[in-house]
Amino acid sequence: MNKHVAPQINRRAFVIGTAAIGTGLALGLDIPFGGPAMVRAADGSPEVNAWVVIRPDDTVVIRVARSEMGQGTLTGLAQLVAEELECDWSKVTTEFPSPGQNVARKRIWGDFSTGGSRGIRTSQDYVRKGGAAARVMLIEAAANEWKVPASECTAANSVITHTPSGKTTTYGKVADAAAKLTPPTDVKLKDPKDWKIAGKGLKRLDTPDKVTGATVYGIDVKLPGMLNAAIRDCPVTGGTLKSYDEAKIASMKGVKKVVKVGDTAVAVVADTFWHAKTALDALPIVWDEGPNAKVSSASIAQWLAEGLEGGPAYVGNSNGDVNAALAGAARKVEAVYSYPYQNHATMEPLNATALYTPDKCEVWCGTQNGEAAMAAVLEASELSADKCDVHKLMLGGGFGRRGQTDYVRQAVLIAKQMPGTPIKLLWTREEDMTHGRYHPVTQCKMTAGFDADNNLTALHMRISGQSIQATLRPAGLVNGMDPSTFQGLNPKGEAAFGYSIPNLLIDHSMRNPHIIPGFWRGVNVNHNAIYVECFMDELAHAVNQDPLEFRRKLMKNHLKNLAVLEAVAEKIGWGKPAPQGISRGLAHYMGFNSYVAAAAEISVTDGSKIKVHRIVAATDPGYAVNPAQIDRQISGSFVYGLTGLFYGGCTVKDGAIEQTNFDTYNSMRINEMPKVESIVMPSGGFWGGVGEPTICVAGPAVLNAYFAATGKRIRSVPLRDQNITFA
Amino acid sequence: MDGPSKGIAMANLTINGKSFTVDVEPDTPLLWAIRENVGLTGTKYGCGIAQCGACTVHIDGVATRSCGVAVSEAEGKQITTIEGLASGGALHKVQQAWIGNDVPQCGYCQSGMIMAVAALLKDKPKPTDADIDEAITNICRCGTFQQVREAIHAAASA
Numbered sequence: 045m046n047k048h049v050a051p052q053i054n055r056r057a058f059v060i061g062t063a064a065i066g067t068g069l070a071l072g073l074d075i076p077f078g079g080p081a082m083v084r085a086a087d088g089s090p091e092v093n094a095w096v097v098i099r100p101d102d103t104v105v106i107r108v109a110r111s112e113m114g115q116g117t118l119t120g121l122a123q124l125v126a127e128e129l130e131c132d133w134s135k136v137t138t139e140f141p142s143p144g145q146n147v148a149r150k151r152i153w154g155d156f157s158t159g160g161s162r163g164i165r166t167s168q169d170y171v172r173k174g175g176a177a178a179r180v181m182l183i184e185a186a187a188n189e190w191k192v193p194a195s196e197c198t199a200a201n202s203v204i205t206h207t208p209s210g211k212t213t214t215y216g217k218v219a220d221a222a223a224k225l226t227p228p229t230d231v232k233l234k235d236p237k238d239w240k241i242a243g244k245g246l247k248r249l250d251t252p253d254k255v256t257g258a259t260v261y262g263i264d265v266k267l268p269g270m271l272n273a274a275i276r277d278c279p280v281t282g283g284t285l286k287s288y289d290e291a292k293i294a295s296m297k298g299v300k301k302v303v304k305v306g307d308t309a310v311a312v313v314a315d316t317f318w319h320a321k322t323a324l325d326a327l328p329i330v331w332d333e334g335p336n337a338k339v340s341s342a343s344i345a346q347w348l349a350e351g352l353e354g355g356p357a358y359v360g361n362s363n364g365d366v367n368a369a370l371a372g373a374a375r376k377v378e379a380v381y382s383y384p385y386q387n388h389a390t391m392e393p394l395n396a397t398a399l400y401t402p403d404k405c406e407v408w409c410g411t412q413n414g415e416a417a418m419a420a421v422l423e424a425s426e427l428s429a430d431k432c433d434v435h436k437l438m439l440g441g442g443f444g445r446r447g448q449t450d451y452v453r454q455a456v457l458i459a460k461q462m463p464g465t466p467i468k469l470l471w472t473r474e475e476d477m478t479h480g481r482y483h484p485v486t487q488c489k490m491t492a493g494f495d496a497d498n499n500l501t502a503l504h505m506r507i508s509g510q511s512i513q514a515t516l517r518p519a520g521l522v523n524g525m526d527p528s529t530f531q532g533l534n535p536k537g538e539a540a541f542g543y544s545i546p547n548l549l550i551d552h553s554m555r556n557p558h559i560i561p562g563f564w565r566g567v568n569v570n571h572n573a574i575y576v577e578c579f580m581d582e583l584a585h586a587v588n589q590d591p592l593e594f595r596r597k598l599m600k601n602h603l604k605n606l607a608v609l610e611a612v613a614e615k616i617g618w619g620k621p622a623p624q625g626i627s628r629g630l631a632h633y634m635g636f637n638s639y640v641a642a643a644a645e646i647s648v649t650d651g652s653k654i655k656v657h658r659i660v661a662a663t664d665p666g667y668a669v670n671p672a673q674i675d676r677q678i679s680g681s682f683v684y685g686l687t688g689l690f691y692g693g694c695t696v697k698d699g700a701i702e703q704t705n706f707d708t709y710n711s712m713r714i715n716e717m718p719k720v721e722s723i724v725m726p727s728g729g730f731w732g733g734v735g736e737p738t739i740c741v742a743g744p745a746v747l748n749a750y751f752a753a754t755g756k757r758i759r760s761v762p763l764r765d766q767n768i769t770f771a
Numbered sequence: 772m773d774g775p776s777k778g779i780a781m782a783n784l785t786i787n788g789k790s791f792t793v794d795v796e797p798d799t800p801l802l803w804a805i806r807e808n809v810g811l812t813g814t815k816y817g818c819g820i821a822q823c824g825a826c827t828v829h830i831d832g833v834a835t836r837s838c839g840v841a842v843s844e845a846e847g848k849q850i851t852t853i854e855g856l857a858s859g860g861a862l863h864k865v866q867q868a869w870i871g872n873d874v875p876q877c878g879y880c881q882s883g884m885i886m887a888v889a890a891l892l893k894d895k896p897k898p899t900d901a902d903i904d905e906a907i908t909n910i911c912r913c914g915t916f917q918q919v920r921e922a923i924h925a926a927a928s929a
Contacts, residue, residue, distance in 0.1 A: 252870060256856075316803065318799055390877075441912050676876065683914025684914055706820070706823055707822055713909070
């Protein structure tokens with residue numbers, strides 16, 4: 045009990061009706077509430093509503109539309125439904141509805157997209173209503189059976205009680221009758237202060253299978269008659285596949301077929317993946333590397349550097365007159381920063397299993413966006429939505445990479461060439477490292493002006509570099525500008541700038557190299573927070589002020605930001621002497637509608653070996669659905685962020701990414717892990733994200749501590765390029 | 772189906788106490804024989820170059836990255852995978868500690884992590900933090916290291 049049940053393979057949980065084709069995915073969000081006719085689950089148990097299935101033994105199956113990639117959303121969303129449902133938490137299990145079912149039911153489960161730290165914050169409202177509506181229906185069913193007013197009945201822990209008579213029944217006994225009732229049109233949600241299941245640091249529902257090897261990830265899918273495919277895409281984006289010599293590998297053991305995949309890739313299909321990969325390695329391939337074959341990291345860096353020196357730029361935030369203020373400043377401070385490409389390197393390499401026939405196309409995969417995966421299946425299979433579906437599995441990491449659907453499309457294009465045979469496409473780690481959707485590359489010039497009294501009067505922040513949306517989601521551009529570039533730099537909203545400065549200009553010279561960018565955990569806060577928070581530290585030192593006091597003066601209108609900053613400062617002992625050999629640094633930021641801060645304690649040996657001893661981190665996400673999981677997201681995100689800072693950086697040579705595996709794109713190990721002390725301080729009244737925001741404050745806190753220790757500024761990432769590493 | 776590369780090449784593997792005869796070339800990495808030929812998928816592919824540790828199994832009790840071991844080298848030895856770590860219906864104390872400390876996030880690396888830790892505790896029942904730092908070198912991109920360390924100490928005192 046109390047675990048996630050893997051979707052049944054070869055068994056449809058629902059009968060899929062015909063759906064609005066094509067437009068189905070583009071339909072506006074119907075509030076997922078109630079639903080059309082009752083649909084039974086695979087085992088015949090009645091669905092009380094789209095979110096809740098209750099079995100006769102009182103097991104509660106909560107449907108979770110968002111994906112689980114480790115961030116804990118599966119458990120958090122189940123807690124929110126269970127809270128309103130008033131069910132017995134020990135009897136809760138979960139399942140993923142499929143995107144095809146969502147289309148067939150007019151998007152009753154809403155948005156499947158799981159990115160931008162939105163999994164809980166943008167669905168909390170309707171999933172709680174789903175739980176509450178089911179509770180009302182279950183109570184009404186019991187009341188009908190007893191022929192008493194529903195208002196005389198209460199529910200708790202999956203038991204319904206008729207208060208005047210003391211009669212009781214359980215959810216499992218009345219679920220069938222409840223399912224036939226008309227859903228309530230309005231339900232009242234609990235005040236979070238009354239939460240008993242939500243708001244608690246409950247254990248994850250998906251842990252037991254993850255410690256026995258039983259969890260089925262996409263890579264573990266087995267279908268009868270399935271074959272395995274290995275793929276190689278052109279190493280240079282923009283290039284194409286010219287030719288390959290199939291005869292050279294045709295007689296190798298296990299090889300079934302060699303297929304072209306689109307215009308840019310070739311795949312070998314074999315009985316096993318090992319045979320497919322071995323044959324692919326032996327396959328002579330000729331590429332036309334196209335127009336980008338001469339691009340290098342140096343040429344990209346030069347192009348970006350030109351964008352720092354004036355010229356047209358999109359303005360993300362401005363007030364006052366920066367140019368005049370800088371011209372009249374008593375003192376100016378300037379610095380140039382940079383941040384490189386980073387690969388997601390999910391531990392589970394990308395994969396998808398596709399089964400195509402002219403009448404049907406099904407895909408089994410881990411995806412952060414089931415509906416986008418479904419759209420990729422429609423496009424690649426050229427079948428209509430009623431003939432396609434995607435069966436979602438647990439993700440062996442996502443971090444933004446599995447929100448893209450390139451690997452799904454490839455699997456379908458291969459399967460289409462072998463109708464009736466299920467094909468599992470698995471990327472090698474080398475394919476993953478060289479065909480990522482990389483954290484965008486940027487540089488930044490910071491220019492500040494002080495008046496004669498050392499007051500900061502002007503700040504110009506010029507970012508030059510890549511826009512993610514320009515490549516991946518052009519519809520998200522606003523008059524050519526990519527608003528997400530200004531994460532944490534906006535005048536207001538869910539990623540607002542945390543300072544008030546009399547003359548401010550933050551602008552972006554967009555320069556898009558051919559390397560395909562992507563949403564990498566934290567997205568644009570990773571570099572923006574380093575640029576802002578390291579430079580703020582520089583400015584404080586420039587005028588001989590304490591970095592906390594310096595910031596505090598600029599944060600009078602940013603009290604939530606200040607609250608998290610002061611929380612970490614107090615806990616780390618800011619202002620008090622640090623232990624012998626220890627230096628400290630601070631940073632704060634806002635992203636994904638949450639306020640975050642970190643304070644780091646480090647020691648430095650020989651100027652080049654950094655031991656990060658301790659990081660205190662605070663987050664105010666508004667509401668904390670599972671504080672224990674928030675704590676894990678904070679410490680876990682630091683591993684991802686600090687790995688990027690110390691070891692990351694994907695470089696470009698001859699148009700291709702140079703790093704091919706963890707030997708050249710290393711990842712932090714346990715011996716490099718600092719002690720992380722989290723402060724979860726939800727202040728209520730808003731819903732912020734958890735999986736991403738905190739990632740961005742570890743880097744600047746450590747870099748500022750490095751300056752405190754050595755008097756040297758580090759302004760470019762990764763540190764390995766400067767021969768600085770973990771002690 | 773002619774030629775030297777097409778011949779039937781049988782290997783005998785002893786995994787979790789059971790004997791398996793698999794049709795693979797002798798140089799096939801043990802990882803793929805376990806996953807594809809034997810069908811035990813708890814052992815994961817992460818890098819293929821013995822860097823990440825997701826494929827860690829025990830070979831004669833020693834934590835070993837199975838992507839870097841040829842089937843021919845594993846014949847005649849006792850191989851234990853994550854599926855064989857529990858005994859007599861009871862989870863291994865490391866698995867229990869992992870549940871108790873709610874360690875996994877995505878969970879993909881955890882089979883290998885747990886196998887590495889189980890081997891460490893066999894050699895050093897009460898490991899220090901320094902012992903852990905030295906012995907546990909598996910990659911976890913979700914970043915569960917803080918919980919891994921706590922759970923190792925919990926398992927050691929269980």
